[in-house]
Amino acid sequence: MNENIIELDNVTKIFSLGVLGKNKIVAVDRVSLTIRSGEILSILGESGSGKTTIARMILRLIKPTSGTIKFNGVDIWKMKKWRDIKNYYMKVQGVFQDPYSSFNPRRKILDLLLDTVYNAFPELKKDKRKALEYINETLEKVGLDINTLRGKYPHQVSGGQLQRAAIARALLSNPVFIIADEPVSMVDASTRIDILNIFIDLKEKYGTSSVIIGHDYSLAYYVSDRIVVLYRGQIVEEGDPEVLEDPLHPYTKMLKESVPSIDRRWEKRLEYRIGEIDVTKRRKGCIFADRCPFKMPICEEKEPPLFKVGKGKVRCWLYGPK
Ligand SMILES: Nc1ncnc2c1ncn2[C@@H]1O[C@H](COP(=O)(O)OP(=O)(O)O)[C@@H](O)[C@H]1O
Numbered sequence: 309m310n311e312n313i314i315e316l317d318n319v320t321k322i323f324s325l326g327v328l329g330k331n332k333i334v335a336v337d338r339v340s341l342t343i344r345s346g347e348i349l350s351i352l353g354e355s356g357s358g359k360t361t362i363a364r365m366i367l368r369l370i371k372p373t374s375g376t377i378k379f380n381g382v383d384i385w386k387m388k389k390w391r392d393i394k395n396y397y398m399k400v401q402g403v404f405q406d407p408y409s410s411f412n413p414r415r416k417i418l419d420l421l422l423d424t425v426y427n428a429f430p431e432l433k434k435d436k437r438k439a440l441e442y443i444n445e446t447l448e449k450v451g452l453d454i455n456t457l458r459g460k461y462p463h464q465v466s467g468g469q470l471q472r473a474a475i476a477r478a479l480l481s482n483p484v485f486i487i488a489d490e491p492v493s494m495v496d497a498s499t500r501i502d503i504l505n506i507f508i509d510l511k512e513k514y515g516t517s518s519v520i521i522g523h524d525y526s527l528a529y530y531v532s533d534r535i536v537v538l539y540r541g542q543i544v545e546e547g548d549p550e551v552l553e554d555p556l557h558p559y560t561k562m563l564k565e566s567v568p569s570i571d572r573r574w575e576k577r578l579e580y581r582i583g584e585i586d587v588t589k590r591r592k593g594c595i596f597a598d599r600c601p602f603k604m605p606i607c608e609e610k611e612p613p614l615f616k617v618g619k620g621k622v623r624c625w626l627y628g629p630k
């Protein structure tokens with residue numbers, strides 16, 4: 309236990325905008341983090357903070373501008389053999405926000421699951437009965453029965469059921485690690501905890517690690533062993549849920565307060581959300597200084613590093629050397 313499965317070291321992703329690519333967005337800014345075997349890590353942050361970009365880089369769908377991502381110690385962009393790359397795509401699986409857009413609407417769900425099985429285990433192509441048995445076992449892990457899906461197209465089941473099927477599909481290739489990008493934000497509020505419980509169950513029964521991306525502080529608190537808070541591509545605070553019960557960074561405090569009820573004090577002080585900030589411009593000093601009610605002169609000048617405070621880390625001069 310506790311060995312690192314995925315390691316991000318100083319990972320940056322810059323997108324160029326416009327025909328000439330003159331405007332640049334730093335979507336992910338020098339992020340270092342590790343995902344350990346048998347843990348659930350949450351990445352929290354409001355819209356535009358770079359969460360999906362991190363997921364897509366870990367899934368090897370887009371390449372970092374700089375920095376490295378390692379899987380079991382091997383740089384995923386230095387893998388040369390197709391066999392190693394395919395193994396990575398099997399062992400590291402994604403689950404996305406909208407289950408309806410992640411299943412082909414013109415095909416029956418079970419046929420899509422069969423495709424996944426045949427792709428992962430070509431030898432089962434000769435034995436459909438065995439493949440279906442395997443699908444059934446996997447569906448049971450996510451609380452679904454094969455009969456619920458039999459003959460059905462994606463739009464014929466509920467969002468919660470389809471998201472369970474999406475998790476099952478991710479599990480079919482026997483992954484060691486799942487990255488779930490806002491897996492419960494589009495499902496009915498009443499089934500959110502049930503779906504998050506699947507990830508806890510997978511961790512406890514099979515040691516499957518997960519990264520769960522979200523913006524809901526209380527859900528992250530519920531499901532995670534560790535939480536990383538992201539603001540405009542930078543990690544601003546990290547720690548276990550106990551640490552984040554009483555967060556230190558002004559932004560994390562804001563996130564916590566904004567869910568479920570907005571604290572009036574904060575509402576007055578925070579003039580804008582990320583969407584209203586010009587994302588192509590990055591200021592000198594602390595990235596949160598424009599919104600921070602505790603700003604000091606040093607914050608305008610110098611970027612704070614991640615300071616170790618107790619069991620957590622926080623990127624803020626309030627906690628730096630005095
Ligand atoms: N393909 C892209 N091209 C240009 N900008 C992008 C692209 N993908 C994401 N971005 C920008 O990067 C930033 C982070 O986006 P994203 O990772 O989707 O954040 P989140 O998932 O936290 O909402 C945003 O400012 C977004 O507009």
Ligand code: SF4
Pocket residue numbers: 557558559594595596597600601602603604607612623624625626
């Ligand atoms: S470093 Fe300064 S501006 Fe940044 S969050 Fe801390 S107090 Fe606020």
Ligand SMILES: [Mg+2]
Pocket residue numbers: 359360361489
């Ligand atoms: Mg996103």
